[in-house]
Amino acid sequence: MLELADVTAGYGAFTALWGVSLRVAAGEAVAVVGPNGAGKTTLLRTVSGLVAPRSGHVRFEGAELAGRPAYEVVAHGIAHVPEGRRLFPQLTVAENLKMGAYLPAARARFRESLERVYTLFPVLAERQGQRAGSLSGGEQQMLAVGRALMSRPRLILLDEPSMGLAPVMVLRLFDLIRRVREEGYTILVVEQNVRQVLKLVDRAYLLEVGRIKMEGRAADLAEQDFVRKAYVGL
Amino acid sequence: MSPGRLAAGLGLLVLVLVPVLPLGAAEEYIWHVIIQIFFWSFVGTAWSLMGRFGLVSLGHGAFLGVGAYTSVLLWNLLAMTPWVGGPLAVLLALVLALVVAYPCSRFQVVGHYFALVTLAVGEVVRLLIIAERDWTGGSLGVSLKTAGTASGLWTLQFPDKRVFYYVGLGVWLFGLWVWARVDRSMARSAMEAIGEDETAAAAVGIHVTRFKMGITALSAALTAVGGVLLAQYLAYANPDTLSGIGVSLRIVFAVVLGGMYSLLGPSVGTALTIALSEYLRIYFGIKLIGIAETLYGLALILFIIFLPAGIWGSLAAAWRRRATPARPAPA
Amino acid sequence: MIDPIFLVEAVVNGVLLGGVLALLALGLNLIFGVVDIVWIAYVDLVALAMYAVYFLVTLYGVPLWLAGLAGIGVGAVLGVLVHLLIISPILTSPPINQLLATGGLLFFIQSFATLLWSTDHRSVRVTLPTLEVAGIFVSFTRLVAFALALVAMIVLYLFLTRTYTGTAIRAVSQDREAIALMGARPQRLYLVTSAVGGAMAGVAGALLIIQYAVHPYFGAAFGPLTFMICVLGGLGNMVGAFFAAFIMAQVISVGGVLVSTEMGYVIAFVIFIVLIFVRPGGIFGRRT
Secondary structure: OEEEEEEEEEEOOEEEEEEEEEEEOOOOEEEEEOOOOOOHHHHHHHHHOOOOOOEEEEEEOOEEOOOOOHHHHHHHOEEEEOOOOOOOOOOEHHHHHHHHOOOHHHHHOHHHHHHHHHHHOHHHHHOOOOEHHHOOHHHHHHHHHHHHHOOOOOEEEEEOOOOOOOHHHHHHHHHHHHHHHHOOOEEEEEEOOHHHHHHHOOEEEEEEOOEEEEEEEHHHHHHOHHHHHHHOOO | OOHHHHHHHHHHHHHHHOOOOOOOOOOHHHHHHHHHHHHHHHHHHHHHHHHOOOOOOOOOHHHHHHHHHHHHHHHHHHOOOHHHHHHHHHHHHHHHHHHHHHHHHHOOOOHHHHHHHHHHHHHHHHHHHHHOHHHHOHHHOEEOOOOHHHOEOOOOEOOOHHHHHHHHHHHHHHHHHHHHHHHHOHHHHHHHHHHHOHHHHHHOOOOHHHHHHHHHHHHHHHHHHHHHHHHHHHOEEOHHHHOHHHHHHHHHHHHHHHOOOOOOHHHHHHHHHHHHHHHHHHHHOOOOOOHHHHHHHHHHHHHHHHOOOHHHHHHHHHHHHHHOOOOOOOO | OOOHHHHHHHHHHHHHHHHHHHHHHHHHHHHHHHHOOOOOOHHHHHHHHHHHHHHHHHHHOOOHHHHHHHHHHHHHHHHHHHHHHHHHHHOOOOHHHHHHHHHHHHHHHHHHHHHHHOOOOEOOOOOOOEEEEOOEEEEHHHHHHHHHHHHHHHHHHHHHHHOHHHHHHHHHHHOHHHHHOOOOOHHHHHHHHHHHHHHHHHHHHHHHHOOOOEOOOHHHHHHHHHHHHHHHHOOOOHHHHHHHHHHHHHHHHHHHHHOOHHHHHHHHHHHHHHHHHHOOOOOOOOOO
């Protein structure tokens, strides 16, 4: 479904990704793990169009997306839950979700999507009228994911969803992501919390200093010694 | 001696000698224009001391006005020589500047916000001048009482324009000297650091408030001096020509046209705008009032979009690029 | 001692003035809050709308209400033009450049207007009665203008809160990148915002031409006051601007009656400077 071929990207004089290639098949859940500064966030931003790659291809369901602006990419069916969530703090929960369905196609099925999101995340229904900025960390993350679902995507990009959350919240969150995945969405998640995310996904890539160092089935990767020692338990 | 220095030296020599050379019946009018260019270039240079560091003031008319009106009124009403009245006027302008600069510097009022606050200050001064019309003559302005036989150095009134020429030349050169001193000083590095990131600058130990207030005070004081001298030369002060948003914007425009970040930029810009304005006035007479400013406005917009370094600044940058061969970009 | 009746009248007139000033401030604030640029020439756009209504009514005999609507259209078009021609190219320039560009526009409009229409003061005469309520005289024209200003503000409020585009405009001022991830084009939202801000200027123009005379330097008269109100209310803060407008209008109106018209303005400006000293972020705080 999603294919990155030899993507090189960065900011100004700085290059964050060097010839990165990866694949995500429809229905899969794939993780990209690695230490801070590895380029994981840049990777997602390149897919969603916030960053234009310097070279390489980004193909989604056959369409070439490299260099296309973000608002076009989301119309192809990719939703990005950015690092730090990036909610609209002064807007209410309901308004944030409304914005998620900005695309005409999504607007047409707004009611349906909203129902789905409220079923998945009942706490959001409770706090509909509350300002997004006043929600707790876990609630904010749920809202961010819910907002992404409103655009009726086929692929969801999750950037460090566990960041800033208490361990209990992290478990709940990954549970919810599992349920989202079960609804049929394809997921590409970037995470520092290697142990939890490897339990969630089918396959994973290890990204270090802008290059893919390893890839394989999640179970296999979890066995790898240095992965366990270096990153587990973060 | 470098070619730059030589050129500057020669230029200076020419300027100093011009009034003495027998240029025939050099008309009063040309003196008038040149003197104005000197004084307004001085004011523009003073403004650019703040402008180049991101402290965009749209209210420098306030300092001009305070300077001009204080010294004129002190002379008219109390026969106080401008040698005393002038410094008093500058002091008043300084107080005003510090009163406004303090909260702005302390509380990080910058950018648009700062510009609007200064705009308000400029307007207050202008409105105050108009409101106190019993003293100041309101919108009609006030004329400097002529000293008649007492004209001379003590009263700073000179019937011979050439004296004002030298005063203007001297003051303009002084302004350039101040600019150059600031440019070479610690203050410049400090202000640039502040301009980039105030918090970081403060963290490094730069006393942000003190520097900002210092630069503002300097700029305001010099501008006030300009106001005093202009009033002495024109022998007339008017709230709209020497205060208010109009004149403030005109100063800014001239500086931007010439180039805010270079020594001679403000002067070049001022010379161009005044020359243009006079030319248009001669050419069109009263047929097309407002044509000069219309063109200014258009030019300002176009310059900001396409040539933000100004005419002189862009030329200077291009010259510098020609002088140093391009180095290969790092691999 | 002044007759209390005049004082009450001044208060009432202050409220009526406040309504229109609030309209001016809201339009300016909307644009600043979203695009992050202050249109120094904003009130000059209002003046252009005033001229438009004036000429439509006096030269072409267009009925006032229609001319007013046309004025709103003129304002919206001007807003779009300003954004496309001047603002878009300098969105990433340093603030000083942005200020100077709109400052240049101010110069341009004021002098071009002088060129085209001379410095004559022009106003649209409206023959509406003066009401007398409990001994105070209130101009019906002012009352109508006030009511219409309120209507315009309510329409703006509904637009910003009930429509997709309006909510998106609020969103883009809070997080530009995030709204792009929802499929909205920030550039297009800026354009719409500029059009709406321009339309507000148009409304203000239509309401002002029946109360005040327009001349090329109208912007110089009302402009600083509008900026001051915006800063006082907290730049970008719509609610703050609304209240600041009424506060300032009261100071001007009552001060004008107690001392003199000009001093009323002077007092207002001085209060502004003092308040900035006390609360530099504006009474109600800046937009974060």
